[in-house]
Amino acid sequence: MIYFDNSATTKAHKEIMNTFVSVNENFWANPASIHEFGHHTNELLQSARTQVADVLKTSSEKIYFTSGGTESNNLAIFGLANKYKLRGNHVLISAIEHPSILEAAKMLQQQGFMVEKITIQKDGVISLEDLKTLIRKETILVSVMHVNNEIGSIQPINEISTIIKSHSRAVFHMDAVQSFGKMLVNFEEQHVDAITISSHKIHGLKGSGLLALKNSIEIDPILYGGGQESGIRSGTTPVPLAVSTAKAVRLANTNLKEHIDTLKKMTDELKSFLKTFSSIKIISPEITAPHIVSFSVRGVKGEVFINALQQEGIIVSTSSACSSKQTKTSHVLKAMHLDDDYIKGVIRLSLSYTNTEAEVEQFKKIFTRVMHVIKGD
Numbered sequence: 001m002i003y004f005d006n007s008a009t010t011k012a013h014k015e016i017m018n019t020f021v022s023v024n025e026n027f028w029a030n031p032a033s034i035h036e037f038g039h040h041t042n043e044l045l046q047s048a049r050t051q052v053a054d055v056l057k058t059s060s061e062k063i064y065f066t067s068g069g070t071e072s073n074n075l076a077i078f079g080l081a082n083k084y085k086l087r088g089n090h091v092l093i094s095a096i097e098h099p100s101i102l103e104a105a106k107m108l109q110q111q112g113f114m115v116e117k118i119t120i121q122k123d124g125v126i127s128l129e130d131l132k133t134l135i136r137k138e139t140i141l142v143s144v145m146h147v148n149n150e151i152g153s154i155q156p157i158n159e160i161s162t163i164i165k166s167h168s169r170a171v172f173h174m175d176a177v178q179s180f181g182k183m184l185v186n187f188e189e190q191h192v193d194a195i196t197i198s199s200h201k202i203h204g205l206k207g208s209g210l211l212a213l214k215n216s217i218e219i220d221p222i223l224y225g226g227g228q229e230s231g232i233r234s235g236t237t238p239v240p241l242a243v244s245t246a247k248a249v250r251l252a253n254t255n256l257k258e259h260i261d262t263l264k265k266m267t268d269e270l271k272s273f274l275k276t277f278s279s280i281k282i283i284s285p286e287i288t289a290p291h292i293v294s295f296s297v298r299g300v301k302g303e304v305f306i307n308a309l310q311q312e313g314i315i316v317s318t319s320s321a322c323s324s325k326q327t328k329t330s331h332v333l334k335a336m337h338l339d340d341d342y343i344k345g346v347i348r349l350s351l352s353y354t355n356t357e358a359e360v361e362q363f364k365k366i367f368t369r370v371m372h373v374i375k376g377d
């Protein structure tokens, strides 16, 4: 099988699975228990927190382990808006956020906050002019994803931050689910206040992830109970998942430059190949994340290719895993004003550094054959 659907999820690394098993076997106490076993388990949990904080360049008290990207994004939207609501009630998000931001923001609006969306240009990058028009001193929260999961567009995080900071006191949250492990992500490089990471997108385990905050930022809880995770995320902390997450974060950040080069080489090759077909349009913008190639075959539904490629052992997807089972048009492609002719034919290839050039060559061969059968090209 050639698996080119790594933006939907990645295969867990064996060593991360081993960590999970080993922590379950040896440190299964409740980290909040006052006996020694609990104490040792808690030490392991805190060292996992410190490891993540070191990578992201913040302090360990500002790392909150969660059940993944969706929970971290919900925590950021509700927790930050509620924390800072005395400053104002205006919230900005981009029009191409993941549903875990879009739907949470919709709920925020129903609770009385005023939520507006920053428009997207044709290249899938937010309009900085629109941001300048929309931002005001009552803006308390801005949430913009680093890399879009459907097309791979990269948002100009530093420019966005400069605009935010010069017009408001708003907190800036960045969904880094698709960028962490494929680009440099940390609080020193990016002038952001909060970062979401999901473990299963970086060869970690599903159902785990984290929200990280800059030292000066505070947040309200969205889960109430026993006060775990500094009172921000109650519930007995799943130490095996937290330690596995820390391992996934460390591994994703190790040899990052080499991984980026490997990814770029493979996706550049795929783009050059796809450009040789006259009925194919590359949807991913010129400046794009190194792991995603989104393209469309004019006049043929994406599903037709997905099924045909699957029969040849190649796994790809339509625009995103969330929308691929739904018939409604992707909000991202709509926001980019892509022609209807192309929207239905979108296919997303998303690679991991674990893919190989041999797989890319094999894909090219099989795709050419499938294209010939379906399009006669």
Ligand SMILES: Cc1ncc(COP(=O)(O)O)c(C=O)c1O
Pocket (backbone or CB within 6 Å): 007, 008, 067, 068, 069, 070, 071, 073, 098, 100, 145, 147, 148, 149, 175, 177, 178, 198, 199, 200, 207, 209
């Ligand atoms: C950009 C982005 N944010 C958030 C999520 C949600 O992450 P999780 O699956 O861990 O809930 C995804 C998952 O596809 C994503 O691509």
